[in-house]
Amino acid sequence: MLPSHRVADALVTVTADQNPVAGQDVLVRQTDHEFLFGCTGFDRDIPLADQWFELFNFATLPFYWGQFEGEMGRPQTEKLMEMAWFFKDRGVPVKGHPLAWHTLAPDWLLDLNNGEIAAAQVARITREVTDFSGVIDMWDVINEVVIMPIFDKYDNGITHLCRDIGRIPMIRMVFDAARHANPSATLLLNDFDMSAAYECLIEGVLEAGVRIDALGLQSHMHQGYWGEERTLETLDRFSRYGLPIHFTETTIVSGHLMPPEIVDLNDYQIDEWPSTPEGEERQADEIVRHYRTLVGHPAVRAITYWGIQDGEWLGAPGGFVRADGTPKPSYHALRNLVRGEWWLPETTVRTDEEGRLPLRGFKGTYTIEHQGRTGTVNLGNGSTPGGSAIVCELVP
Amino acid sequence: MLPSHRVADALVTVTADQNPVAGQDVLVRQTDHEFLFGCTGFDRDIPLADQWFELFNFATLPFYWGQFEGEMGRPQTEKLMEMAWFFKDRGVPVKGHPLAWHTLAPDWLLDLNNGEIAAAQVARITREVTDFSGVIDMWDVINEVVIMPIFDKYDNGITHLCRDIGRIPMIRMVFDAARHANPSATLLLNDFDMSAAYECLIEGVLEAGVRIDALGLQSHMHQGYWGEERTLETLDRFSRYGLPIHFTETTIVSGHLMPPEIVDLNDYQIDEWPSTPEGEERQADEIVRHYRTLVGHPAVRAITYWGIQDGEWLGAPGGFVRADGTPKPSYHALRNLVRGEWWLPETTVRTDEEGRLPLRGFKGTYTIEHQGRTGTVNLGNGSTPGGSAIVCELVP
Numbered sequence: 001m002l003p004s005h006r007v008a009d010a011l012v013t014v015t016a017d018q019n020p021v022a023g024q025d026v027l028v029r030q031t032d033h034e035f036l037f038g039c040t041g042f043d044r045d046i047p048l049a050d051q052w053f054e055l056f057n058f059a060t061l062p063f064y065w066g067q068f069e070g071e072m073g074r075p076q077t078e079k080l081m082e083m084a085w086f087f088k089d090r091g092v093p094v095k096g097h098p099l100a101w102h103t104l105a106p107d108w109l110l111d112l113n114n115g116e117i118a119a120a121q122v123a124r125i126t127r128e129v130t131d132f133s134g135v136i137d138m139w140d141v142i143n144e145v146v147i148m149p150i151f152d153k154y155d156n157g158i159t160h161l162c163r164d165i166g167r168i169p170m171i172r173m174v175f176d177a178a179r180h181a182n183p184s185a186t187l188l189l190n191d192f193d194m195s196a197a198y199e200c201l202i203e204g205v206l207e208a209g210v211r212i213d214a215l216g217l218q219s220h221m222h223q224g225y226w227g228e229e230r231t232l233e234t235l236d237r238f239s240r241y242g243l244p245i246h247f248t249e250t251t252i253v254s255g256h257l258m259p260p261e262i263v264d265l266n267d268y269q270i271d272e273w274p275s276t277p278e279g280e281e282r283q284a285d286e287i288v289r290h291y292r293t294l295v296g297h298p299a300v301r302a303i304t305y306w307g308i309q310d311g312e313w314l315g316a317p318g319g320f321v322r323a324d325g326t327p328k329p330s331y332h333a334l335r336n337l338v339r340g341e342w343w344l345p346e347t348t349v350r351t352d353e354e355g356r357l358p359l360r361g362f363k364g365t366y367t368i369e370h371q372g373r374t375g376t377v378n379l380g381n382g383s384t385p386g387g388s389a390i391v392c393e394l395v396p
Numbered sequence: 397m398l399p400s401h402r403v404a405d406a407l408v409t410v411t412a413d414q415n416p417v418a419g420q421d422v423l424v425r426q427t428d429h430e431f432l433f434g435c436t437g438f439d440r441d442i443p444l445a446d447q448w449f450e451l452f453n454f455a456t457l458p459f460y461w462g463q464f465e466g467e468m469g470r471p472q473t474e475k476l477m478e479m480a481w482f483f484k485d486r487g488v489p490v491k492g493h494p495l496a497w498h499t500l501a502p503d504w505l506l507d508l509n510n511g512e513i514a515a516a517q518v519a520r521i522t523r524e525v526t527d528f529s530g531v532i533d534m535w536d537v538i539n540e541v542v543i544m545p546i547f548d549k550y551d552n553g554i555t556h557l558c559r560d561i562g563r564i565p566m567i568r569m570v571f572d573a574a575r576h577a578n579p580s581a582t583l584l585l586n587d588f589d590m591s592a593a594y595e596c597l598i599e600g601v602l603e604a605g606v607r608i609d610a611l612g613l614q615s616h617m618h619q620g621y622w623g624e625e626r627t628l629e630t631l632d633r634f635s636r637y638g639l640p641i642h643f644t645e646t647t648i649v650s651g652h653l654m655p656p657e658i659v660d661l662n663d664y665q666i667d668e669w670p671s672t673p674e675g676e677e678r679q680a681d682e683i684v685r686h687y688r689t690l691v692g693h694p695a696v697r698a699i700t701y702w703g704i705q706d707g708e709w710l711g712a713p714g715g716f717v718r719a720d721g722t723p724k725p726s727y728h729a730l731r732n733l734v735r736g737e738w739w740l741p742e743t744t745v746r747t748d749e750e751g752r753l754p755l756r757g758f759k760g761t762y763t764i765e766h767q768g769r770t771g772t773v774n775l776g777n778g779s780t781p782g783g784s785a786i787v788c789e790l791v792p
Binding site for chain 1: 542543545546559562563564565589591592593594595596597599600601603604633636
């Protein structure tokens with residue numbers, strides 16, 4: 001049951017040395033998805049690399065300014081560059097998160113006036129987006145602007161600035177800086193507020209002529225899985241703008257739920273938040289329902305899960321892998337989707353007398369192999385529903 | 397304890413036939429406030445006219461489209477014109493409420509396509525604002541836009557249109573129509589949503605260059621008085637735009653509170669919602685605190701109370717006057733403010749040898765009387781803190 005917008009058809013002509021590979025058995029293998037099945041790739045995830053790459057093809061790396069440049073003028077560029085290459089080398093695109101946010105803003109901004117804070121914010125964006133261009137070409141440019149000017153948990157320079165200049169000028173400033181530093185980057189606006197507030201903000205930003213490449217919808221579900229109805233209702237509202245949607249920061253726990261009265265998730269920090277057998281069954285079921293719902297909606301281009309392993313954020317049992325490194329039922333459940341139901345099994349196909357074979361599958365990347373030679377086919381949005389013609393040259 | 401921004405000083409030279417009225421005892425009387433102490437002036441209020449005019453100097457009249465023009469092409473212009481003149485004749489400015497709203501939109505809009513709905517909305521605004529120009533020069537142009545495109549309690553044409561064209565183009569369209577029909581009118585954007593959503597909407601509208609003359613903040617408190625802290629926090633957030641603020645639709649009940657779990661006030665309709673002695677004491681206390689807080693904030697220009705008498709909306713005991721027409725403690729409490737603490741007592745003052753007298757009082761209108769002659773002085777924003785010079789010519 002593949003959603004039709006995720007499937008493409010092509011008529012592939014297989015060639016070797018420009019000649020059709022006619023009447024031959026060739027091996028067709030899917031190697032990647034066009035859909036971005038993402039996850040954080042923070043330090044702690046890297047020991048779990050084998051498990052990580054089984055589920056995911058898209059990494060989000062931490063660029064929290066207060067950590068990245070805790071001391072003014074000493075950015076952690078080298079460390080992050082190494083992390084980014086770790087994924088890039090394995091064919092996994094990387095997103096940087098976030099370039100502007102009031103939370104985890106560096107304390108040293110508080111010594112600056114608003115003009116200086118704005119200049120520092122623009123310079124930081126220009127530096128990171130330039131330095132990582134070609135390695136990281138996707139950014140959560142700004143995070144949680146809905147509450148940015150009224151955030152009152154602690155004093156910080158970004159709230160000062162946003163309150164002073166207003167939300168839309170703030171967004172315009174940071175997007176302009178990122179766009180200028182890397183014109184081909186994919187730039188996201190990201191928020192946790194799924195209310196009409198975020199709609200109003202988006203509409204204002206679009207009316208103001210700021211170009212947004214994709215909308216990020218955070219979806220931490222420490223207080224319980226949203227369910228299909230709420231998820232679809234949310235998608236319905238945010239897909240009205242015709243922009244690609246990324247479900248960012250998804251968490252579904254396999255332990256007890258966070259009490260409903262907690263408003264800021266950061267306020268719930270407990271000593272032990274165990275993963276339980278019942279919780280793990282529930283989580284696996286909800287993961288399948290959630291991924292099916294999102295993959296089933298044509299506006300969604302990416303899902304970024306927030307931490308492959310338990311305990312990564314708020315000590316919550318939100319991972320696919322327990323703290324001891326063993327996979328949970330949710331791990332197998334998601335793998336069954338991304339490498340099973342939504343994955344073309346390795347198939348041997350006989351080409352016709354002109355070297356052609358029909359290829360139909362989940363949009364993504366495929367290899368065709370024959371007698372030690374390999375070629376690559378991208379089955380994607382370029383492929384027409386009626387089946388486009390692609391030539392695949394096999395090379396040794 | 398008058399808030400200083402509500403007080404003005406002037407040095408008034410009293411003249412008669414252009415000659416100074418020197419060394420004479422003259423009678424100074426306040427006749428009006430610059431601050432708009434408003435209330436609905438819906439049909440049912442008019443029997444209470446004596447009580448109404450003791451408390452209020454500003455009326456809001458109902459222009460709900462579905463009632464005003466329940467049958468397409470048959471507007472209730474004559475009836476509303478009569479109501480508007482009732483107040484206008486008594487020196488009370490009138491606001492029309494509202495020109496565009498999804499609730500109480502006429503059913504016949506559902507037979508139109510979105511282009512036709514837009515044309516009908518613009519034509520309706522042009523008609524009412526033109527017809528009432530000079531009688532009603534203040535309008536709640538559009539109501540509750542935050543939820544307008546996602547309102548799902550019942551199907552209606554305005555939600556269709558707003559969802560189609562977006563919130564800001566909708567606001568631009570209706571404000572343009574109203575502004576064009578009466579360039580000197582005061583035009584309000586009004587909402588009940590006091591969250592960041594309304595902030596985001598306002599910021600988007602202002603960035604888009606739509607001119608708003610005042611922001612309406614609804615403040616129905618059927619679920620309990622907000623308290624000073626929440627009220628000031630709300631004012632703090634919405635005064636950032638430098639726009640005058642009207643507290644519109646204020647209700648404080650003198651009976652039991654509506655349960656906190658009710659989200660839409662319209663969902664709580666009960667057979668009897670009595671006013672109680674304890675509730676009336678509480679209401680009187682809260683009315684004084686609420687009006688003091690708002691009059692104490694320089695951005696607030698108007699408070700519109702929603703119904704002088706109990707039972708006017710949702711059957712709630714929200715009035716200053718009980719259903720039987722007797723005044724509650726809140727009536728006397730508010731009267732003690734607007735005609736007491738914030739009102740210059742009738743005073744006899746002796747003019748100096750050049751006919752001058754110093755006048756210091758709550759911004760508003762004053763008369764000066766002497767030997768059967770009367771003159772009028774406006775003590776308002778034009779008066780400088782240092783005391784401006786005003787000439788007041790007394791006429792027979």
